[in-house]
Amino acid sequence: MVVPCLLLILWQALCDHGVFRSSYLPSPLVIGKTFLDLVASGELWRNLRVSFLRVLEGFALGAGLGTVLGLTMGLSSRMERALSLLTGLLRPVPTIAWIPLLILWLGIGEGSKVVVIAVGSFWPVLLNVIQGVRGTDPRYLEVARVLEKDRWTLLTRVILPSALPSLFTGLRVGMGIAWASVVGAELIAASSGIGYMIMYAREVSQPDVMLVGVAAIGLTGLLIDFLLLWAERRLLKWNRR
Amino acid sequence: MKTGAALAIRDVRMSYALATGELPVLTGIHLNIKPGEFLSLVGTSGCGKSTLLRLIGGLEKAGGGEILLDGKAVEKPGLDRGMVFQESRLFPWMTAEENVAFGCLRNLSTSEIRETVESHLRLVGLSGFGKAYPRQLSGGMQQRAAIARALVGKPRVLLLDEPFGALDALTRIQMQAEILRIWQAQKTTVILVTHDMEEAVYLGDRVAVMSPRPGTIKQIVPVPLARPRDRSGTPFVKIRRKIYDEFFGKGKTTSDTKPQRHEGRRRK
Secondary structure (H helix, E strand, O other): OHHHHHHHHHHHHHHHOOOOOOOOOOOHHHHHHHHHHHHHHOHHHHHHHHHHHHHHHHHHHHHHHHHHHHHHHHHOHHHHHHHHHHHHHHOOOOHHHHHHHHHHHHOOOHHHHHHHHHHHHHHHHHHHHHHHHHOOOHHHHHHHHHOOOOHHHHHHHHHHHHHHHHHHHHHHHHHHHHHHHHHHHHHHOOOOOHHHHHHHHHHOOOHHHHHHHHHHHHHHHHHHHHHHHHHHHHHOOOOOO | OOOOOOEEEEEEEEEEEEOOEEEEEEEEEEEEEOOOOEEEEEOOOOOOHHHHHHHHHOOOOOOEEEEEEOOEEOOOOOOOEEEEOOOOOOOOOOOHHHHHHHOOOOOOOHHHHHHHHHHHHHHOOOOOOOOOOHHHOOHHHHHHHHHHHHHOOOOOEEEEEOOOOOOOHHHHHHHHHHHHHHHHHHOOEEEEEEOOHHHHHHHOOEEEEEEOOOEEEEEEEEOOOOOOOOOOOHHHHHHHHHHHHHHHOOOOOHHHOOOOHHHHHHOO
16 A cells, blocks of 8 residues: 555655646546546446446356357367367457457447457456366266266266366456456447546546546456455355465 | 175286387286175285276276176176275365265255265264365365265275375374274275285285286285284284285395385384
8 A cells, every 4th residue: 555655645746846747647636536526427437337237248248158168168079179270260369359340240339349348258268167177187077987977967066166266267367358348349439438438538638537537447347356256265165265 | 784795806907008019907817705805905006906996996997807796797887886095086165075975876865865974974983074175174084084975875895995095104093993893884895905014904804915017916815813903913913924925025024125115114
């Protein structure tokens, strides 16, 4: 806490002495006041809520598909072989590169944004689930064989629990990317959302609003990650912690 | 209650396929085990004793010969053969009682499962630890839970693959007494793989001594001593000495044989 506070004081002092021009970098006090104004007018919440809902939809879609496909690819080496070239080719494409195409195909409405987020969160979930399923200790599989367990029991009681820590890693990384992608998508084409708020503030030269937007993105991302970490600890209490 | 099964091993062979050709691991294994018998299988590491146990467990395929369990050929793993490994292999995401319940037969009701799990935890001395996760249990307690999981499906043969090898010396002696008590209560056939000669003699009705490359059964030494056995009594020491001589030759003492990890530790 000490370093951020010192930085804020320094920042404020430099602004007061006119080192930074307020049209480029407003002082922390001005930003704080803008923040309170945006909260009071409900503008900040409204935009955050819109972005957050988009993230939830896109993340559910991307993480869901990533989990299902990851399980099939992790369990069946035939599926893995069939799809590995395709996934290898598509995986390195940055999410932002899809935005122009998705706008062309789906328009600038909600659809394109949700799909951008889905694409962004899909990859880390897919890769981590495959790795988690593959990484199941063969000695545990042997125990299940000795106890004559059917495939369903093997999957639900042995393979899935053992892949769960990996799945959570994928979900956390995927959620981070989802949150970053929504802002990216909104910066390019949107009429609401936190990214739109920042973009609009640039057009009307309000650096304080832009900075409030940036801070809100950071704080929300931190909060989401914290929540996922909390859920992971509760669900995986058997894991070392 | 069903008691232990008879096991007949006839001319069992096995080899591993290597790039340089076939590497024989086991040849000409003949062994008859009576229902309810406790057989110890000793040998140096790499003599194929664990492989033989895994063949009986159905986890590996033999390259020839047959293994008959009460006259029926063993082809794959099954609940009639419980297995305990050197590591407990408890699922870390399940509590002790969930782990034990995992070994239960499929057609049991919830209350039957609760009862059997409870009674088996009591059998291995883990009453009150049912809700603990494996990481919260000591090595010996984990192995007790693993034994309960192997027993809860009412196997007719219990296969123990160096189950106490990773435990400290004191816990090991304690667990040997425990397994004896459990065997006497359950009356299953037990095959114990170990490299500890004292453990083999202390527990077994007979001790099968294996020699390596390729693994064969060199000799079967009966242990006609009443239990509980006195580890320092003359008859016990004589039998242990006999097995020792099987490995290192008659008349030799520790000073003119190569230092051997396990025997070296046990001899005074």
